[in-house]
Amino acid sequence: MSSYYEASARERLLGLLDEGSFQEILPPSARISSPHLRQLDTPAAFDDGIIVGKGLLDGKPVLAAAQEGGFMGGAVGEVHGAKLTGLLERALDEKPAAVLLLVESGGVRLHEANAGLIAVSEIMRAILAVRAAGIPVFVLDGGQFGCFGGMGIASRLCDAVVMSEEGRLGLSGPEVIETTMGVEEFDSRDRALVWRTLGGKHRYLLGEAAGIVPDAIAAFRDAAIGLLRQAQAPDLSLAAMQAEHRRLANRLERFGQCRDAIDIWRSLGIEEPAGLPLLEIPEFVARTQDRRA
Amino acid sequence: METLVFDYRDGKPVPASNRPPALVGVVGSGNLEVLVEAHDLSGAARVEVVTAATGFRPIWQAVLDDFFNRHAPSNILISINDVGATPAVVSLRLDQAMEAFKAGGAA
Numbered sequence: 001m002s003s004y005y006e007a008s009a010r011e012r013l014l015g016l017l018d019e020g021s022f023q024e025i026l027p028p029s030a031r032i033s034s035p036h037l038r039q040l041d042t043p044a045a046f047d048d049g050i051i052v053g054k055g056l057l058d059g060k061p062v063l064a065a066a067q068e069g070g071f072m073g074g075a076v077g078e079v080h081g082a083k084l085t086g087l088l089e090r091a092l093d094e095k096p097a098a099v100l101l102l103v104e105s106g107g108v109r110l111h112e113a114n115a116g117l118i119a120v121s122e123i124m125r126a127i128l129a130v131r132a133a134g135i136p137v138f139v140l141d142g143g144q145f146g147c148f149g150g151m152g153i154a155s156r157l158c159d160a161v162v163m164s165e166e167g168r169l170g171l172s173g174p175e176v177i178e179t180t181m182g183v184e185e186f187d188s189r190d191r192a193l194v195w196r197t198l199g200g201k202h203r204y205l206l207g208e209a210a211g212i213v214p215d216a217i218a219a220f221r222d223a224a225i226g227l228l229r230q231a232q233a234p235d236l237s238l239a240a241m242q243a244e245h246r247r248l249a250n251r252l253e254r255f256g257q258c259r260d261a262i263d264i265w266r267s268l269g270i271e272e273p274a275g276l277p278l279l280e281i282p283e284f285v286a287r288t289q290d291r292r293a
Numbered sequence: 294m295e296t297l298v299f300d301y302r303d304g305k306p307v308p309a310s311n312r313p314p315a316l317v318g319v320v321g322s323g324n325l326e327v328l329v330e331a332h333d334l335s336g337a338a339r340v341e342v343v344t345a346a347t348g349f350r351p352i353w354q355a356v357l358d359d360f361f362n363r364h365a366p367s368n369i370l371i372s373i374n375d376v377g378a379t380p381a382v383v384s385l386r387l388d389q390a391m392e393a394f395k396a397g398g399a400a
Contacts, residue, residue: 043345046326046372
């Protein structure tokens with residue numbers, strides 16, 4: 001069984017799609033790399049840390065992108081962002097069965113400052129345009145660097161997020177919280193704290209991740225196929241938005257006083273909440289059935 | 294940053310010159326990416342290295358000489374983005390890249 005967490009972005013993408021079906025757009029040999037990094041005398045990657053292209057999933061045409069966390073933490077620079085936005089806009093023309101985003105990113109590539117910030121806003125706008133056109137956008141999050149900052153927001157704009165326990169999803173990452181709020185607020189070196197706060201299990205229990213899978217490329221593939229088969233047009237009406245806002249307000253009221261994820265799990269009525277991080281995924285899903293927020 | 298170019302002659306042809314490019318490795322600290330492409334260089338092979346660590350030309354020369362003694366490819370362009378990988382890591386990635394190239398694509 002091949003680990004999703006340990007694989008490169010390229011290995012994940014090739015393993016996720018139907019074998020031999022992937023066609024890369026702007027591959028490394030096109031050498032579309034960051035103009036900013038060269039000016040800063042910093043090494044650039046031939047693909048600017050993102051692989052985009054088209055392929056088949058379960059025999060259906062999809063567009064897909066995979067961010068490589070090993071290059072600058074998967075951060076979104078101008079070219080990286082343009083490749084992702086371009087892929088999403090292509091979906092409006094090609095009408096694939098879905099767009100798959102294999103996210104792994106710390107957010108904006110701060111070296112590229114405003115160009116990176118603008119790129120992230122363009123990605124968000126493109127995701128919403130694709131969803132409005134009735135094409136589902138699915139996020140897979142199980143990489144070593146998690147998904148934070150602008151890409152954390154972008155992920156939650158999509159139709160569904162699937163995570164492994166190892167994946168992390170949030171706005172500010174652990175180091176950012178510690179730096180701005182102090183180590184008493186959040187100790188970024190406390191790995192157990194980091195994973196039970198930002199990791200897949202907690203995101204699944206809060207309802208932010210639609211599904212949770214073991215750390216295997218094949219498990220992510222199965223989950224993506226499941227999402228594809230169940231895909232239905234999203235309700236983007238004003239009433240649906242207002243209902244979502246009410247749900248979030250209720251959630252804050254319900255859990256706002258909790259100091260730790262374990263407190264939330266306890267108030268969800270889950271037995272032995274402190275033991276959840278140790279459970280294998282099938283057992284975890286069974287234990288928390290009907291207990292998600 | 295430093296850009297280094299190395300040319301090698303008298304290599305053996307790699308079968309089927311129209312095979313797709315291969316990429317291995319990641320541009321991360323202590324790591325590098327290696328892109329191998331078929332390229333008509335009149336029988337020569339070329340390695341272009343962009344590296345964050347300056348002043349290591351003799352080390353690159355030694356590692357690449359060693360690589361060409363093992364593989365001796367011709368009509369090939371090898372492009373490298375390096376972030377201070379050690380010689381052992383460079384050798385490993387070069388071998389992986391050639392293996393992926395001969396297998397016909399990304400590793």
